[in-house]
Amino acid sequence: xxxxxxxxxxxxxxxxxxxxxxxxxxxxxxxxxxxxxxxxxxxxxxxxxxxxxxxxxxxxxxxxxxxxxxxxxxxxxxxxxxxxxxxxxxxxxxxxxxxxxxxxxxxxxxxxx
Amino acid sequence: xxxxxxxxxxxxxxxxxxxxxxxxxxxxxxxxxxxxxxxxxxxxxxxxxxxxxxxxxxxxxxxxxxxxxxxxxxxxxxxxxxxxxxxxxxxxxxxxxxxxxxxxxxxxxxxxxx
Numbered sequence: 001x002x003x004x005x006x007x008x009x010x011x012x013x014x015x016x017x018x019x020x021x022x023x024x025x026x027x028x029x030x031x032x033x034x035x036x037x038x039x040x041x042x043x044x045x046x047x048x049x050x051x052x053x054x055x056x057x058x059x060x061x062x063x064x065x066x067x068x069x070x071x072x073x074x075x076x077x078x079x080x081x082x083x084x085x086x087x088x089x090x091x092x093x094x095x096x097x098x099x100x101x102x103x104x105x106x107x108x109x110x111x112x113x
Numbered sequence: 114x115x116x117x118x119x120x121x122x123x124x125x126x127x128x129x130x131x132x133x134x135x136x137x138x139x140x141x142x143x144x145x146x147x148x149x150x151x152x153x154x155x156x157x158x159x160x161x162x163x164x165x166x167x168x169x170x171x172x173x174x175x176x177x178x179x180x181x182x183x184x185x186x187x188x189x190x191x192x193x194x195x196x197x198x199x200x201x202x203x204x205x206x207x208x209x210x211x212x213x214x215x216x217x218x219x220x221x222x223x224x225x226x227x
Contacts, residue, residue, distance in 0.1 A: 031212065032212045032213045034215070036218075041220070042220050042221075043117070043119075043203050043205075043218030043219050043220045043221050044156075044203070044205075044216075044218040045217075045218065046215045046216075046217075049213075049215060051212070051213045089156065093212045093213070093214070094212060095212045096212065100158070100169065101146075101158060101216065103155055103156040104155065105154075105155050106155075106156075
């Protein structure tokens with residue numbers, strides 16, 4: 001079946017540091033790929049997505065590129081802020097439907113001033 | 114109200130109680146989902162409804178019973194739960210049931226089973 005593997009956390013960075021959270025996936029065909037973020041006490045919210053190979057999703061300074069050849073969708077940000085502290089989830093929807101969404105385990109990011 | 118709302122936000126129940134979780138989406142979406150989020154475990158998809166029909170049921174114990182009376186409302190009826198059912202229960206919705214659709218999540222109900 002489908003699977004998503006995320007870099008294990010927790011990750012602790014200083015403000016303005018560079019962030020990378022690795023995500024690789026296993027799926028048949030061409031899934032859609034997502035990064036969701038969960039702030040304390042809240043549900044998940046979409047951060048960015050890419051629906052076909054070589055697409056780049058971007059939002060709020062975060063970026064991720066859909067790499068079919070390496071089955072990866074790594075999340076990056078050039079300069080993190082304290083407000084970026086949250087749990088980040090990589091997820092995929094199979095190309096048939098969204099009913100079997102698969103999420104990674106989540107990576108907790110803490111940014112210190 | 115906007116987005117996806119869930120009530121109650123917190124619930125404590127004994128193993129013999131019966132309670133219900135409610136989810137409402139104000140986005141005009143056609144698909145709704147229940148997820149279970151436990152500490153140190155991946156997000157687990159429990160049920161999926163598309164246009165009020167259940168399309169996915171991921172081997173969830175019968176003590177969890179979903180209900181989708183219309184495309185805006187989703188319930189999760191709970192009875193004779195176990196302590197290991199304590200978790201954050203998240204509701205989500207999406208425009209349709211296609212691969213590219215983003216899911217919009219509610220804030221969750223934190224359930225504690227004593």
